Amino acid sequence: MNIGQVLEQLRGDFPGITIPKIRFLEDKGLIKPERTPAGYRKFSSDDVDRLRYVLRMQRDHYLPLKVIGEHLDAIDRGLEPPPIEGVVPTVPQVALAADGMPSPASFARTSDVRLSRMELLKIAEVSDELLTQLEQFGLIAPRTGTRHYDTDALVVAQTARELADFGFEPRHLRAFKTAADREVGLVEQVVAPLERGRDAGARGRAADAVSEIAALSVRLHATLVKTGLQRR
Template structure:
């Protein structure tokens, strides 16, 4: 029977393909994708082995390194440059600097990538209020990118307050991630136009319910909006997936 030490050594020598790495990381990081892993490799944060045919092979250490990068991004909002400095220190046998909170912590539920939105996610209202400086810091976007997102109507501050909510944060972070693939804010106008059409359709369907004057009618209208919105997003996402698979 193999000893625990030999079993551990064998596990450390095991190499995984990129799909297996996704399976290992997704329970803790549901939003991880193959393009994200490739992007982190391009930035030099991980260096998996390559087979003669060019396929990536990840070691246990590679996976733990990825886990560290993703945790620092998610829990501490550190930019990749700073995370790279931490990894360099670790590689040289040093301790990375202590992590101190430098910005307010946004509830994880506001940023979780838990698959397709549920009706509850549309009904949920957040009272988080972020200043412009906090939004730039947490979303890791430049003033120029945020200005363009506002110019094209994708983000706006709450009327009368100048603060931004978690929807603005998610949009800004998503736009920044799309920028890594070459998307510019002007390209995202199509998403806004599509969303506006879906909103108009939902409002048209629930208009009869909203005419009720009693509290019960209003509650039914709000519930219907949440359910229809979740269903429309599910349909939209599935149609996009189907279209890409057939491309």
């Protein structure tokens, strides 16, 4: 769509919208329409939805453009924008199996969520000191090649914070990391022959096996811990 067509789409809900207003929002970096070789703007349906979001946040909630820009940045990174009265984005709910233990699907699931360090600290409700110690003991690390953290880092940080209430320090949690590394090694040994298969489906079968074995190993580990504690 050209800018005139976009104007017609928006005018019904936002009678005060003008072409200069759309250009102004583009100058502020809130929308980024494509440009033709001749320099004309070309808007996609996603651009129009983005404009609707900006205009609605301005009209209905009186949010400044800087805050709206932070909302859009969160959306672009796979997060959900914060509620209007909130201060940080929220992370999509992590799904668990019915018995409360991770399912094979949860191990196969990938997440595009990217959290800054400040967002991780706020959402997990941990101190910078605790996060630094968790990183020093190898329990948390940014995603490879980036400065952002994923939902696994969030779960580890939240769990560490809850364990801290019982006197666990990051140095104590290193034992959990060591045990997990051993389990990872066992899984890799079992799956290695599948990955070496030469047919087209070998990699897919190996990935499915990893998810299944990982879920079973966590179930076994959790049940053994539960059984051991019940014998006390």
